[in-house]
Every structure is written in structure tokens, then in C-alpha cells.
Amino acid sequence: MCNIQEEITLNFDVKIKPKSKNCVKCKTAKATILIRHSTYCRKCFQHVFVGKFRKNIEKSRNASNSGSGEKVMIGFSGGPSSRAMLQLISEYNEVLPQKQFYSEIVVCHIDESLLFNNQKSTIPQIEQIVRKYNYPFIGLYLQNIYNSDVTKSGCYNNVIEIAIDDAKILQQEDSIFSPSEKLLNLLNNISKLTAKEDFIWYLKLCYLIDTARKNGCTRLFLGDCSTRLSIKIISLTSKGRGFSLPLETSGETDWFKDVIITRPMKDMLSKEIGIYNQFAGLEDIYIQSVTSMMHAKASIERLTEDFIVRLEKEFPSTVSTIARTGAKLTPSDYILEENRCIICLMPYQENNKIWQNRIIVMTIPSLQQSNGCSNIQQLHCSKNSKNPYDCSNVSNDESMTNIEFTDLLCYGCRVNMRDIKVANNKTILPPYVAEGVEEKKKKDNRKQMRKHIEEYLLCNEEEL
Amino acid sequence: MSSLKVKLSFSGGVELLFDNIKQKSIEISSSINPPNPTTMKDLILWMKDNLLKERPELFMSGDTVRPGILVLINDSDWELEGELEYEIEDGDDIVFISTLHGG
């Protein structure tokens, strides 16, 4: 179908109705749905939609070679895409009751109602939906990311406090704030909505992955559809997150090692999902977000959404073109496991600090005054060598410079941190971030120690 | 001049703009703009003037529905029904679904 031509005809004679078209698939039934340039009848639309999903999910199952018996988790926001995904996964897993593909399906939802004044929790509504499927349900509150058990060790009780020129690791009990207050303080101290949205998303992601891991799930299903992914591809690029983009938008990634992330909805447009849910009678839950009911320029994410959705209306191949181009991106060879940002857990570029100092005008005000700012490296070293052997116990006031701390962040998170006002209430980052800092320090210390004693070591057998 | 009974449904967040009502039956003139029969274009303007409670820019863009809001007329995609030019019939079932900020 040619949109432009149709518009012209409409202009010449407004009363003309488009000729009734037949379905491109069965060729006989009257078409009732337009997807990109193709017209479908209701039956064929559903067939094609489910087919696309099955193709993706089979592909990921074959790739991982897990056979049956895999325990998986569905990240369920309650939005249309994850709602459809829940239904599709359950249908897929119950095709042959005697041979289920997944031994257990757990559904996890993170409630963000704290962020919206006086809003009711979303958990009861979500639980009601999940109950229909008889799957175990885990309802979490975003603020509980501050709990000491949302860490690798499962009981890490230190947090990071961001002050004007240092970031301090301190014990959680020393803080008089509740998890809710900590989260609200953190988000309220971020002035830009873009950074706020970013923070919320990565906190959720970290929470989901941690929960999947602790529940023995080897796979986490996320409901990003192609419309969403193409919005992400553009917005991640403009936020300087291009390095991790392939991991954050691919159909599947093993970046989190023991928990594989799969996005089985990656080939469906949000329009297709809306129609599918409507026809299947799947109830939707309206989930508020920080940019809900806001104008398009509220954040990069919102602006990108507005841009893409408008473009898609005029040029129905926009989303699929962006998504397909994005799918061709592969993770860079320079992605190293050890260079994992301690906030978003995404990889950062080796030496991105040097690059950033050269290219970007970004200084940390108070440090600049005292240090002239070019001898960052020196400062870093002297601080680090303070106690190279102590790694198990952290004293109450172990502090590091902001520079040291930002060394462990990706570019995107650094930009976000710069957006944090430290003057007001205390900005406290959750335990998993503090744990990440310590882990990294331990590793660096071990490396350093090895370097010191290298010449005294006998030949290492492993290296022979 | 007769009137038309139309059933409107809102979901995916569109309902927030309409006083949080998910379904509403309305009665409108069969010719809002005489002598022409009432079309989707007339209906949308009518909705804006009579039903819309908040932020018209979140529902409309120009004189049409904002991109990202899906419209189904009797379970059929309005893009195949002539969009704004579609002539409303008595008993029509029209659904507005927002597909924005979904995930």
C-alpha cells in the first residue's frame, strides 16, 4: 500500500473510503488490521503475531541448549508488552503438557508507587493477573534495593554516601533514613528527568537480576518490543551509552553470566501488541512513570518516543529499520568483564576517563579548586596505596575521592552523578553499589600486590 | 435529524484524560456539521469539547488523534476505515488504546 497516494486521493475527494482490501496472508478474508504496509484479517494477524514470538523464543532456547528443566523469570511491569509476553510464554510452555520447556516460571514485579505521591501499590492488581496463570509471584518494592540482601553476598550492609568532594562507604545502620527515604532523597537530588529515569531503570534492572539469581532462575525475560527498542537505541546513543547499547537492546545477552536476558517481544510493534491484547481480552494496568502526563520535552526518553512514534505514523518502516540496524550492532571487542559500572552494571570503556577528560568539559568543582585538576592520576594512586592489604573489613569512615569513585562508573552514569545535588539531603547509593566498589578495590589491590612481589615469585605452574 | 449511539472505550492510559472512565456510551447527532454526516473527525472534536478533561495535547495532534494512540472501530483498525473520514454509524464500538510508554 502506498500511503502518500492514498492521502492525495483523500484530498481530492474527501468522501472516498479506502477500497476494502483483502488479507495479504489468506487472500480471502477482508483485512481489518494494517501493520506497516501489510493488511491482515484478525485470524492471520494473530497467527503471524504468535509465530514471531515463537520463532524468537525457540531460537533462544536452541542457542542456550538448555532443553527442558530451565527455571525462568518473567519481568512483569504490567504494561501492555509484558502483559502480552506473560500470556505468550504461558501458552508456549503449555502446548504439550507432558513436555514443558520451562520447569518453572516465576513472575516478578517491582512496585514504584513510592515515587508517586499517595499512589496505591501496583502489587495487588499484578498479583491478581499472575494468579490466573498459577505461577509463583514475587512482588518487590523499588525502595528495598537498599536492603542488605540485594547484594552478591546477600548480606552486605554498607552503602555509599555522596558528599561534595568525596564518596564515603559507611555502614547502613549509621544512617537514620529508611529505604524509602533514601530512595526518595536520591531521586529528589537528581534535577534532570533524564537522569532520574535512567537511575530508576537501572535500579530496577539490578533488582530483577539479583532476584532472578537468588531464586535460581537462569533466564530473565524482559518485555521490550521493537518500538521500545528503537526508542532505546536512539536515546541510549544520545545519552552516551553507545558502548553498552548492543547488550541493552539485543534479543539475548549473557552479560550477566548466570542470568541470561531474553527479549522475546523484540520483533513486535507496540501497535501489534495493543491489538493483540485487545483481541485476547488481556486487561492492562496503567503504570505511572516519572514522565507520565508530561510534555514531550520532559526527558530524552520521552522526546525520543514522541519523535519515533510520530515518524512511524508517516513512515511505517521507521521502527523496524532502526531496530534492524540496532540488531546488527555487536558488542565491542573492548568490552571487558572487569570493567563493569558499579551503578548500572553495564560495561564501560577502558580508559574512558582519559578520553573524557580530553573531550568533555566536565569538572568536579571543589576538586578543581584544590588540585588544579590535571594530577588526577597522582591523587588516585596515593589514596589507593593507603592500605593495600586491608580488604575484608571496611572501617566506618573509609572515604574515597569523587574521582576514585567515578573511575568505576560508565560515561552515562558519570553524567547522571554530575546531576546530583549534594547540598540537600544526603545522597546515598544502595549496598550493591558499595559492594561493587569494594570488590573492585580488592581486585586492584591483589593486582598491585602481585606486581610488588612478582620478581620474588617462583615460576607459576599454571603459566608453564 | 437523528442521533447516533456510540460506545467509546479507553485503555492503556487514555482513560486518565477522560476522567478515568474506561467505557462510555454517548449519543451524538448524525450530522454534527450539516449537511454532512458525522465523521470520526467530528467525533474527535466533539470528544475534545465534551469529554476530554485534561491536556488535549496528550490526546490530539492537530485535528487527529495523537500518534501512538491506536483506534479500533468495531475491532477494525481505523487506518483501514478511512481514519478521520470514516462516517460514524449507529451502534459503533470505538476503542482508543494508548501504546505509549509501554514496556
Ligand SMILES: [Zn+2]
Ligand atoms: Zn487472513
Ligand SMILES: [Zn+2]
Ligand atoms: Zn553505569
